Amino acid sequence: MNNLAPSSFVAQDMRNAPAALLDALQQRFGAQFSRADAVREQHGRDEGAIFAPPPDAVVFAQSREDVADAVRLAAQYRTPIIPYGAGSSLEGHLLAVQGGISIDVSRMNRILSIDADDLTVTVQPGITRKQLNEALRHQGLFFPIDPGADASIGGMTATRASGTNAVRYGTLRENVLALEVVLASGEVIRCGTRAKKSAAGYDLTRLFVGSEGTLGIFTEITLRLYPLPEAVSAAICSFPSIEAAVRTVISTIQLGVPIARVELIDAATVGLVNRHSKLSLREEPMLLMEFHGSPASVKEQAETVQELAGEYGGQAFEWAHTPEERTRLWTARHNAYFAGVQSKPGCRVITTDTCVPISRLADCLLASVQEAEASGIPYFLVGHVGDGNFHFGYLIDPDDPDQRMRGEQLSRQLVARAIEMDGTCTGEHGIGIHKMDYLVQETGAGAVAVMRSIKQALDPDNILNPGKIFRNPQPLR
Structure with a gap:
């Protein structure tokens, strides 16, 4: 496992951007290019515990052409390129551990098309999930993947994110239909379609989803959408122990109840959330649940789960039927991370x-x-x-x-x-820097070697987000 230094991550094999590249980027991008210390520092930190030097400069991309041109210039000088969206990573994905140029796609935040009949939407990578759902709400649609943070869709796709709704709606793996990707050479390719299924060749879409910026940079993403449920109801329930809460969840899933969300918060964390969000929740292990469907099906689901919870000592059910009540409960859950940090x-x-x-x-x-x-x-x-x-x-x-x-x-x-226990080291955050050794432990050296060969085939000079997923992969040439 990585032995991280107390206040820094010691970068290895630095490949800082040469002056000629910086001059070329300045000439091409003008005001969209920055070497200011404050801008570099902002793009050299995420929400995790790893520290690294900032990137040498930042390009603020506003189009597919901007991304492609920046990558082509970096490729000429074999200089690393690190994609940047909302900066909410927890595993060091956006850190410039080998130096290089950060490409900020947050200005690429447009919805390109909404196809309500087919339940699909095509977006640029910088749009955040909240921005997307605010636009979709007026058409009676929503995108359900909710990792908590208001992450960018590009970053969520890169890490194969999921979150609170995954138990019913799946992860980004199931909900990305097509991609437009800039490769390490600057070439732009498309993979996938808006059709519900395809048997055409290798599934490149699934290869890029979860690749953490190491195989290409997304410039368009086509997503699966869902109708807003006719009825939504949420509830919290306290339990005498964590085991009782978990046994309730296991019984619920095994019974086939199509619950939309079910989140566990332990007693100590409930206390942190109470203090942070000024709530008065019972400081016991707690489940937060949400049910989607018709009014009749939501009522049936809720009654079934309430009965199961009672068998395990669940008590103090509190129902939230209005949007305002549900927002209060889920905001508290999503703020658990910040409640912990502020404690x-x-x-x-x-x-x-x-x-x-x-x-x-x-x-x-x-x-x-x-x-x-x-x-x-x-x-x-x-x-x-x-x-x-x-x-x-x-x-x-x-x-x-x-x-x-x-x-x-x-x-x-x-x-x-x-x-x-036949599980995984990462259910949704990705490998990044922190979990590289865990990946070998989980998949074995042979599987990692196959992954490495794919990386080297698509990025022989190792310029796309180097130092992530694999430990110090070397360029082939």
Whole structure:
């Protein structure tokens, strides 16, 4: 596992942008190009606990042509290119660990077409999920993938994101239909169609989804949409223990209840959320649930789950039927990360992202809670438990080597446990920098070698977001 320094990540094999490239970018992009320290620093930090030098410069792309031209110029000088969207990554995806140029696509935030009859939309990569859903709402449609942060669609696609609705609607893998991608040479290709299925050649769309900016940069993304449900109801329910809450979820899924969201918050994290969001929730393990469908089906789902919860000691059901009430509950859940961070000023978060088969969820969670409690490291715990995905956030002082070591040890132990249970080291955040060794542990060296060969075939000079997913892959030429 990476032994991260207390306040920095020591970059290796730096390939800083040469003066000739910087001059060429300045000439091509003018005011869309910046070498200002504040701009570089902004594009050299994410929400994770890893520190790295900032990029050498930033290009603010506004079109497909801008992205392609920037990549072509960087390719001439074999200089790294790092895509940047909303900056909400937790695993160091946007860090310039080998130097290079950040390409900010946040200004590429237009909806290019909405095809309501086919339930599809084509967007530029910089649009955020909230911007997209605000535009779709007026047509009675929505895009359900909700990772919590108001991430860009490009970043979500690059990390194969999911979130609170994944138990019913799936992840980005199931909801991206087609892509326009700029390759390492600057060539622009398209893959996928708006058709519901295809058997035409290799599935390049699925290859690029989750590639974390290492195989290409997205300039257009076509997504699957869904009608806004006729009825929506949400509820919270408290439990005497984490195990009781998880057993309720397992029974719900195994019974086939099409629940839209089911989130776990442990007792300590409920306390953090109460203080951060000024709420008065019972400080016990809690499930937040949401049901979508017709009024009759929502009522049936809710009654079934309430009955199951009662069998495991669930109590104090609180229903939220209006949009305002639901927003209050889900805002509290989405703010759990920030509630944890603000509980320990100056801390950074080592975030875990394991996912296990739901039958093993209780075992994995309980053993991991025991380890975290014994460590003395403050933490928070939330989970998209309907699909077996959960997150510990270990709150560490970034300048305390002992705390970082203990936090990383907890992360290692959790990942090893999840993999032993046929799970994964990352359910939705991606590998980035932090999980490179975990990837080998999970898939084996042979599978990583196959991935590396794909990377080298598409990016022989290793300029697209280098230093991510694989440890120091070398250019072929």
